Amino acid sequence: MTPAARQVGQSVHRPPGDWLLRRVGHSGPIVLAGLACLYLLIPTAETWAGTVPLLVGLLIGLPHGAVDHLVPAWISAPARSLRITVGLLLAYAGTAAATVALFLWAPVPALTGFLILTVLHFGTGDVAYRAERDGQAPVRPVLAVLAHGGPPVVLPIALWPGTVDPLLDAVAPGAASAFAPAGRLIVLCVVLLAVVVTGLRELTARRGADVAALAILVAAFALVPPPLAFGGYFAAWHSARHVARLLRADPANRHHLAAGRLGGPARRFARQAILPTIAALAGLLVLVHVSASPTVGPATAGPSQETPFQLVFAVLAGLTVPHAAVVNRLDARMAARITGPVGRCPIRRAGSGYDPEWGERGRSHHRFALAAAEEMTTVTARNDREECPMPSTTMPMLETYPKSINLDRTKLAATIDALDDCAQACTACADACLSEDMVAELTKCVRTNLDCADICATTARVLSRHTGYDANISRTLLEACVTACKACGDECAAHADKHQHCRICADACRACERACRELLATIA
């Protein structure tokens, strides 16, 4: 059975596309191992291992940051995602401009900060990739981040001063001498220590392939000239893993990935990334041209003393900083989503719809929506451990809807769950009322219970249908729910001190009323 077929067969337990994560995960180690072998076998490779491989690697990797602005569109309602996308683009441009200014004003501190950021970005990228692939976050993420993100940056600087120092000075004049040999050695030792501890942890956890990947990473950056190693790493390791995760994050790819097809998602990504990539490339080329011209280039006296390379690198860093910020935030949300709040049931707790303490984080997790089925995997695993109630299938079902949904999926899922909870509580409360000795005093309660149960159940069913969506029907039903829940909540609350079922039902009605109002606010 192919990995894809296996996945389709157990679609509820495995997220669509984890086969892709596994497959792509091998490309980095294979390329770096190949480069290391090539370099050991053909020492003359050094002659063509100059800046060109670095540029080629960066060019191939460039598209991985080209769709950052689309992520909001994959995870929220179209009307709001446009606003988020525009806001994100403005923040992106602002951060990029500030970074470029910092690079030109204080090149050495700026470069130091950028290199630290690169370590964190690569490290968190790997940790997030692994967490997504394995369905669990590492026990010591900081150490793992350093172990995976450190080698591509620290090893070249510490072990290849002859090659790297001219590069450092080209992008930030004075950096080579500012990075003292003792400092380089100390940072190298810290990174190697992190690698050894992380490697031993992996060994104990019997993750042989991951230990091998880490060993290849270190060996390649120790053996292969930095521009070549870095180029290979950036394209085949960092960017490839990131793109694989992006493909899974795009809800439109779910069916293809679940069926083991990569062609559609790859073409879709190419379409999404092509324009921003061309724009970034064109911008960089114009920059090289302009800054190399005699009027503003290095020959000119005054403030424009920077080399073309320095300006281009500053712009590259300027694009990377907001990219790292966007990705880091999403990674953090993903990691939190995988581990969940300690001791709580994520997603949903009995009787109260969505867990308010899971709050913003939970909402964001749904928005990012790695894969609906993964939600099930994670929650089910946690339920096994922590005896949480069965998770709702509402969000996973929404995530599998093949077309776009005109409502905020998170709020919609929360409302459907709240409606179902409320309908169940109202039905049970009416039944319990009928068995009370003082049933005569509860006739109004039974009546409002049954009205509320019917209205909520009907609304939950209508809201679960999206094809040919009619906002007027949804709005009218939600308004009826608000009225029915308010009436039933008030009536039940009046008996809450005497009857536990009325207290529980009143809570469910209030929660449902709140959820309906929130959803109404998005369609009013």
Ligand SMILES: CC1=C(/C=C/C(C)=C/C=C/C(C)=C/C=O)C(C)(C)CCC1
């Ligand atoms: C300057 C410099 C380097 C280049 C760093 C670069 C080019 C980082 C780019 C990071 C990006 C673009 C991340 C986005 O995901 C090396 C090779 C570490 C060696 C030391 C000097």
Ligand SMILES: [Fe+2]
């Ligand atoms: Fe990146």
